[in-house]
Amino acid sequence: MSGRLGDIAHIGNVELLTPELEGSVWFFTEILGLTEVGREGDSVLLRTFDDYERTSVILTPHDQPGIRRSSLRASSPEALDRRIEAIRAAGGDGSWEEGRAGMGRTFVTVDPDGHEFGLYVDTEWYVAPEELRPSLKNQPQAKPNRGVGVRRLDHLNFLGADVLANAEFHEHVLGAMPTEEIKLDSGRVAARWLTYSNKSYDVVYTEDWTGSQGRLHHIAFATDERTDILRAADLCIDQGVVIETGPHKHAIQQTFFLYVWEPGGNRIELCNPLTRLVLAPDWKLVTWTESERRKGQAWGLKTIDSFHTVGTPPVSGDGAR
Structure with missing residues (x-):
């Protein structure tokens, strides 16, 4: 059975x-403006203000940073069954x-690189308490009065030993559509961006120059406007965020990024990809x-070397800070 666009509705949440x-809770609540909605065991549950589901990010204590699981919501029980098949x-x-x-009952699997994914369909819709109730009924929660006030968890970027194999897992098995890629002169695909819906991308795989498997490059949160990102840069500098x-x-x-x-x-x-x-x-x-990518980003900023090697969990010789 091949991929089918729309069977996966969107990214549900991530467990970091x-x-x-x-310190992580402080960053996500006071710098990004997420709301803590509960604790399960040692884990802290957080949400962005415009997420209709209860949870956007799960923070779990561990001896090393990284990502444990990315959860994807299916569009229906039948769609979930098709993806499992x-x-x-x-x-x-x-x-x-x-x-x-x-989240309801969850089917847990891995991509070829070993990144863990949970597929589910049943979910708890968030109901804001009185002090967080919005003035507009089509918004789940009032905008936060602290930090950047990010709108949503936007996309996930994984480091991979084999970009093409991982990207094709999302395309042919989970039903994503590839939108952009980097292809080296050798013909090897060094990065690929994919979407589950009409967003330009939800999941990205970029080549891990260390040859490691199963690592995270970054998770991204969308802002309302570009100016929010400029404000975030000032806020991070003032608060000691690197x-x-x-x-x-x-x-x-x-x-537009930071x-x-x-x-x-x-x-x-x-990011502001809206x-x-x-x-x-x-x-x-x-x-x-390759030659196009050597020109750097849109306005000429060169891609920094750490983008190709530094991820989480750290590995020996990756040049981590």
Whole structure:
């Protein structure tokens, strides 16, 4: 069974691992403006203000930073069944777990690189308490009065030993559509961007120059406006949050960006991609060459070397800060 666009509706949430739990909670609540909605065991549950589901991010204490699981919501029970059948038909495996953080029963599997994904359909819709109730009934929660006030968890970028194999898992098994890619002169695909819906991208795989498997490059949160990212840069500098690169504009996908390191050691992107949608059902994959990528980002900023090697969990010799 091949992929089917629309069976996966969107990214539901991510579980991040952190060796500095309280520092990470501070960053996500006071810098990004997320709301803490509960604790399950040692994990802290957080949400962006415009997410209809209860949870956007799960922070779990661990001896190293990284990502434990990315959860994807299916569009219907039938769509979930189709994706599970496709996983098994492709030779993959998985198992059912009881849901957590507001999710229903979840089917857990992995991509070829070992990144863990949870597929689910039943979910708890968020109901704001009185003090967080919005003035407009079509918004789940009032906008936060602190930090950047990011709108949503936007996309996930994984480091991979084999970009093409991982990207094709999402395309042919989970039903994503590739939108842009980087192809080296050798013919090897060094990065690929994919979408589950009409966003320009939801999941990205970029080549891990260390040859490692299963690592995270970054998770990204969308802002309302570009000016929010400029404000975020000032806020991060004032509060001692390390900026890795930006603000600037990507050439690929045209996203306005800022990359920072949260206290637990995970790379976080603040982005403003809201103006780009992929509406064409027969979208033609955009391929960028090595020479085009050497020109840098949209306005000439060169891609920093750490983008190709530094991820979480850290590995020996990756040049991590």
